Amino acid sequence: MKNYPKYSMYKIIDKTFFSDNVVKMEVEAPRIAKARRAGHFVIVKIGEKGERFPLTIAGADRVKGTITLVVQTVGVSSRKLAALEVGAYITDLVGPLGQATHIENKGTILACGGGVGVAPLLPIVEAYKKAGNRVITVIAARTKDLIILEEQIKEFSDELIVMTDDGSHGKKGLITEGMEAAIAKEKIDEAMIIGPAIMMKFAALTTKKHHIPTLASLNTIMVDGTGMCGACRITVGGKTKFVCVDGPEFDAHQVDFDEMLLRLNGYKDIEKAAERKYLEENN
Amino acid sequence: MEDRESYLKSERAQQWRVDLRNKIKNKERTHLVRVKMNEVDANMRIQSYVEVNSGLSIDQAQNEAKRCLDCVNPTCITGCPVEINIPKFIKRIEQGNFLEAAKVLKETSSLPAVCGRVCPQEKQCEANCFYTQKLKKTPVAIGYLERFAADYERESGQISIPDIKSTNGVKVGCIGSGPAGLTFAGEMAKKGYDVTVFEALHEIGGVLKYGIPEFRLPNHIVDVEIDALKKMGVQFETNFIVGKTASIEDLKEEGFQAFFTGSGAGLPRFMGIPGENYIGILSSNEYLTRINLMHAAEQDTDTPVVSGKNVMVIGGGNTAMDSVRTAKRLGAERAMIVYRRSMDEMPARKEEIHHAQEEGIEFMTRTNPIEYLADDKGRVNRVKVQKMELGEPDGSGRRRPIPIEGDEEIIEVDTVVVSVGVSPNPIVPDSLPELKTTQWGTIEVDKDMLQSSIPEMFAGGDIVRGGATVILAMGDGRKAAQAMHKYLNHK
Numbered sequence A: 001m002k003n004y005p006k007y008s009m010y011k012i013i014d015k016t017f018f019s020d021n022v023v024k025m026e027v028e029a030p031r032i033a034k035a036r037r038a039g040h041f042v043i044v045k046i047g048e049k050g051e052r053f054p055l056t057i058a059g060a061d062r063v064k065g066t067i068t069l070v071v072q073t074v075g076v077s078s079r080k081l082a083a084l085e086v087g088a089y090i091t092d093l094v095g096p097l098g099q100a101t102h103i104e105n106k107g108t109i110l111a112c113g114g115g116v117g118v119a120p121l122l123p124i125v126e127a128y129k130k131a132g133n134r135v136i137t138v139i140a141a142r143t144k145d146l147i148i149l150e151e152q153i154k155e156f157s158d159e160l161i162v163m164t165d166d167g168s169h170g171k172k173g174l175i176t177e178g179m180e181a182a183i184a185k186e187k188i189d190e191a192m193i194i195g196p197a198i199m200m201k202f203a204a205l206t207t208k209k210h211h212i213p214t215l216a217s218l219n220t221i222m223v224d225g226t227g228m229c230g231a232c233r234i235t236v237g238g239k240t241k242f243v244c245v246d247g248p249e250f251d252a253h254q255v256d257f258d259e260m261l262l263r264l265n266g267y268k269d270i271e272k273a274a275e276r277k278y279l280e281e282n283n
Numbered sequence B: 001m002e003d004r005e006s007y008l009k010s011e012r013a014q015q016w017r018v019d020l021r022n023k024i025k026n027k028e029r030t031h032l033v034r035v036k037m038n039e040v041d042a043n044m045r046i047q048s049y050v051e052v053n054s055g056l057s058i059d060q061a062q063n064e065a066k067r068c069l070d071c072v073n074p075t076c077i078t079g080c081p082v083e084i085n086i087p088k089f090i091k092r093i094e095q096g097n098f099l100e101a102a103k104v105l106k107e108t109s110s111l112p113a114v115c116g117r118v119c120p121q122e123k124q125c126e127a128n129c130f131y132t133q134k135l136k137k138t139p140v141a142i143g144y145l146e147r148f149a150a151d152y153e154r155e156s157g158q159i160s161i162p163d164i165k166s167t168n169g170v171k172v173g174c175i176g177s178g179p180a181g182l183t184f185a186g187e188m189a190k191k192g193y194d195v196t197v198f199e200a201l202h203e204i205g206g207v208l209k210y211g212i213p214e215f216r217l218p219n220h221i222v223d224v225e226i227d228a229l230k231k232m233g234v235q236f237e238t239n240f241i242v243g244k245t246a247s248i249e250d251l252k253e254e255g256f257q258a259f260f261t262g263s264g265a266g267l268p269r270f271m272g273i274p275g276e277n278y279i280g281i282l283s284s285n286e287y288l289t290r291i292n293l294m295h296a297a298e299q300d301t302d303t304p305v306v307s308g309k310n311v312m313v314i315g316g317g318n319t320a321m322d323s324v325r326t327a328k329r330l331g332a333e334r335a336m337i338v339y340r341r342s343m344d345e346m347p348a349r350k351e352e353i354h355h356a357q358e359e360g361i362e363f364m365t366r367t368n369p370i371e372y373l374a375d376d377k378g379r380v381n382r383v384k385v386q387k388m389e390l391g392e393p394d395g396s397g398r399r400r401p402i403p404i405e406g407d408e409e410i411i412e413v414d415t416v417v418v419s420v421g422v423s424p425n426p427i428v429p430d431s432l433p434e435l436k437t438t439q440w441g442t443i444e445v446d447k448d449m450l451q452s453s454i455p456e457m458f459a460g461g462d463i464v465r466g467g468a469t470v471i472l473a474m475g476d477g478r479k480a481a482q483a484m485h486k487y488l489n490h491k
Helices: A030-035 A076-083 A115-130 A150-155 A175-185 A197-209 A257-264 A268-281 B002-012 B015-023 B026-031 B058-067 B086-095 B098-108 B112-118 B130-135 B142-156 B179-190 B219-231 B248-253 B284-293 B318-329 B350-358 B427-431 B470-490
Strands: A010-017 A022-028 A041-045 A052-061 A066-072 A092-097 A108-114 A134-141 A159-164 A190-194 A214-217 A233-236 A239-242 A249-251 B053-055 B171-175 B194-198 B235-237 B256-261 B265-268 B281-283 B310-314 B334-338 B362-364 B367-374 B380-393 B399-412 B415-418 B422-424 B457-459
Touching: A030 A052, A030 A066, A030 A092, A041 A066, A052 A092, A052 A115, A066 A076, A066 A115, A076 A268, A108 A115, A108 A175, A108 A197, A115 A134, A115 A150, A115 A190, A115 A214, A134 A150, A134 A175, A150 A159, A159 A175, A175 A197, A190 A197, A197 A214, A197 A257, A233 A249, A233 A257, B002 B086, B015 B086, B026 B058, B053 B142, B058 B086, B058 B142, B086 B098, B086 B142, B098 B112, B098 B142, B112 B142, B112 B219, B112 B470, B171 B179, B179 B194, B179 B219, B179 B256, B179 B470, B248 B256, B256 B470, B265 B284, B281 B284, B284 B318, B284 B415, B310 B318, B310 B399, B318 B334, B318 B350, B318 B415, B334 B367, B367 B399, B380 B415, B457 B470
Parallel strands: A108 A134, A108 A190, A134 A159, A190 A214, B171 B194, B171 B256, B194 B235, B256 B457, B281 B415, B310 B334, B310 B415, B334 B362
Antiparallel strands: A010 A022, A022 A066, A041 A052, A041 A092, A052 A066, A214 A249, A233 A239, B265 B422, B367 B380, B380 B399
16 A cells, blocks of 8 residues: 555656756656556646646656656746746646547557657657557757757657758758658558647648548647636537547547637737736746 | 434424524514515625625524424425424524524534525525415525524634544545535544545635635635534545546555545536637636636736626526626626526526626527627637527426527627536546446436445535536535445445
């Protein structure tokens, strides 16, 4: 019988900056570390008055009882989280949420990750590899400094293609160009894409053109994350789905990415104003 | 039943109650006029989240208590899902012994201040009152008196904790901290069990916190009731989703012997009409959670909320009323209810509809949205609605709405809140494949024991009922506690 601490405290025990805007954190959460599978996410809240927001679990250490989160600072809440130092506590952390990735030996997998999407892609790549798949991974970012976890991804990939918009690392070009190159070389049985919504939209169009079954892991606005509020709803194949309980992975060729892009911008003006105010007060 | 009847009889025969009955003649009592609840003026209250009902004064409460005839056969009790000994607490109020009155409430109800505010008394105890049934007069204001006693006790600072049996060391888990869970936890704690309540959100209280607005049920009142449970030894774990954070198997390994699932409703329903996923169209759960739980309307919180000048709420239940009145408080100039039947069929409490009308809410009845239209940014700006007429009663017993072809209208909106119901939360059933569920996704239970197809799992509230009231959930929590106690004793 394992004894868990009565009241969970989510202590940050390690923190590494990948770039100015992207930080990796290792957080104590023994129950989540034990229960999580590739594809799961958590909901985080910083401070008494913080908002609830989702973050994909990028990895876990069951022995140490920790999970890894990768955060890109895009607003007040992510900045507050990124500003927490080692030894500090995350106020609230709940999970693991969502449906885990369905992992089996499917043959050859094309795993595609854009920007910080590479972080949640890592455990999926690892799981696919361990299930006996051949894994070809394409990772992409605007520039060299924004490519993250390259070494770790490489460890579980049979082949790795790195793309940057400006050509500062890997090949110059968009993720779709790297995908086309891989598809041209061999038969792909399934693709998995994770990244910014706009990138997923075009990556999905690319695999659709080649009739490759494709999953996309969606990161929408959420409040409770347990299926109660419906903030995360999207249209998949003409039906309304909830990313938090039905997802986060869906058939990428059925997802209405244009609607998802609109919905993601639903609070943009308010969020931008809040971020400006936060930066003024904290600089 | 025998036991209960003789218990009620012996309680009624106590000298203090006999004395009270002899003090005033019944005829005199029946001539007294029902008290009116004091309310904050509508124009004032929409400026803030102040509670609409402001309670009874001591004089008002005692005068109202005098109306109660202390019936030989108190039919009111049969209307109460948690079987509060209603005449006993009312007579304590008449006597001026308000703290004792509160104690009586707590014999059977873990959340009296909550019940006194949100129970549909007019359909329960008050509908079964002698005045309603036999005299065709307005019933004793049981709900107001309940609230009075609970508030009096809380404000006195002398909150009583119910008697607790010495601990039996048996660990039981409660999934969800809404009204069903809190009631279950309180009942089990009284019986001496070691109770842990697991809550998915960061705050305890479930729908009482995220769903019901401050102007109807202030959060601090819920907190007082939760504190009382803590004092009774109930333990709470927030940010804990049973079925995700830990499985039932994990918890059994940690020593839990039985569970009660009161995980409530989840999955808001939408109507599946064109444009429903545009920006600015929210479920009532999302809208109310942002405001009530996340305090999005306050300046110093991080959670945003959109709420425009023209807010349309779809639906006619209590949650729809809560949403539309919240919109008014957030500054809506036009806050509208769109409901496909007429006022007569509206499921919300009459009192809440009345309060909404006082606050200037527009009611568009026999109207149904059929399409949402948006600006070039995907933000909803118009709603196409269809006028309806009412046909013969349908399966629900209410007259069926039928579209009047061609009678449509376009209404300008900035925000739409969809409040047409919820489905049961799927997380617990999904995590237990052997748990039997109905075609609606609710947990199947034995009607008397509330026991599921997994013998050590009991369930109640919305996860069983699909969508009901706070008091019915509480009744389930109480019933399940009795059944689980029996089950664990005979195992």
